[in-house]
Amino acid sequence: KAGVTQTPRYLIKTRGQQVTLSCSPISGHRSVSWYQQTPGQGLQFLFEYFSETQRNKGNFPGRFSGRQFSNSRSEMNVSTLELGDSALYLCASSVYRGEETQYFGPGTRLLVL
Amino acid sequence: DAKTTQPTSMDCAEGRAANLPCNHSTISGNEYVYWYRQIHSQGPQYIIHGLKNNETNEMASLIITEDRKSSTLILPHATLRDTAVYYCIVRVEERGATNKLIFGTGTLLAVQP
Numbered sequence A: 001k002a003g004v005t006q007t008p009r010y011l012i013k014t015r016g017q018q019v020t021l022s023c024s025p026i027s028g029h030r031s032v033s034w035y036q037q038t039p040g041q042g043l044q045f046l047f048e049y050f051s052e053t054q055r056n057k058g059n060f061p062g063r064f065s066g067r068q069f070s071n072s073r074s075e076m077n078v079s080t081l082e083l084g085d086s087a088l089y090l091c092a093s094s095v096y097r098g099e100e101t102q103y104f105g106p107g108t109r110l111l112v113l
Numbered sequence B: 001d002a003k004t005t006q007p008t009s010m011d012c013a014e015g016r017a018a019n020l021p022c023n024h025s026t027i028s029g030n031e032y033v034y035w036y037r038q039i040h041s042q043g044p045q046y047i048i049h050g051l052k053n054n055e056t057n058e059m060a061s062l063i064i065t066e067d068r069k070s071s072t073l074i075l076p077h078a079t080l081r082d083t084a085v086y087y088c089i090v091r092v093e094e095r096g097a098t099n100k101l102i103f104g105t106g107t108l109l110a111v112q113p
Helices: none
Strands: A005-007 A010-013 A019-024 A031-038 A042-050 A053-057 A064-068 A074-078 A087-094 A108-112 B009-013 B018-023 B031-038 B045-050 B061-064 B070-075 B084-092 B107-112
Touching: A005 A087, A010 A019, A019 A087, A019 A108, A031 A074, A042 A064, A042 A074, A053 A064, A074 A087, B009 B018, B018 B084, B018 B107, B031 B061, B045 B061, B045 B070, B070 B084
Parallel strands: A010 A108, B009 B107
Antiparallel strands: A005 A019, A019 A074, A031 A042, A031 A087, A042 A053, A064 A074, A087 A108, B018 B070, B031 B045, B031 B084, B061 B070, B084 B107
16 A cells, blocks of 8 residues: 655745645545654644544644645645745644554655745 | 653664663553654654553564553664654544644664664
């Protein structure tokens, strides 16, 4: 079974631009969560989606948003990029919320110049 | 804040067992102990999890103390490819609960040749 896939794997943007990252969960998985990893803050939870609804959100500004489609694929969007948004963005999927092991994708490395 | 504390770093000789400790003194009765590892700049990889009984799979063994306030991840024969940051996480595991994982700083395990 294929794992979690994330596209693109690497991305370079400039301040003020916006970016959209994509996550395709493992087949049959309906829950998708997103995390940001930076050297200073470590791995931090962004939000989670289940059945196309955002179920939980981390402490990030409104510039960070996401959505989930009916096929469980998810996208996250960051608007008005700042230098501090440079990070590894990870998504994780599981069958349901709460009772299943989550599996992570390889991440998208975003560099903001 | 993370509910677990781990040593910042550990060394292990190749071929020997690596024993990684984790303290979770405030763990609740319905919280499981999960272990993930992250090899440099890759997505976290699930290793093993347990509630109160010791667990073993093809990757590792998990030993949880009887009072559940601490646990040890054991890699029986460490190889150079096991060099990674190991994260110990506690989470509620029941249907409908949040999938949010709270990562601490983890333990950097360096396997030496």
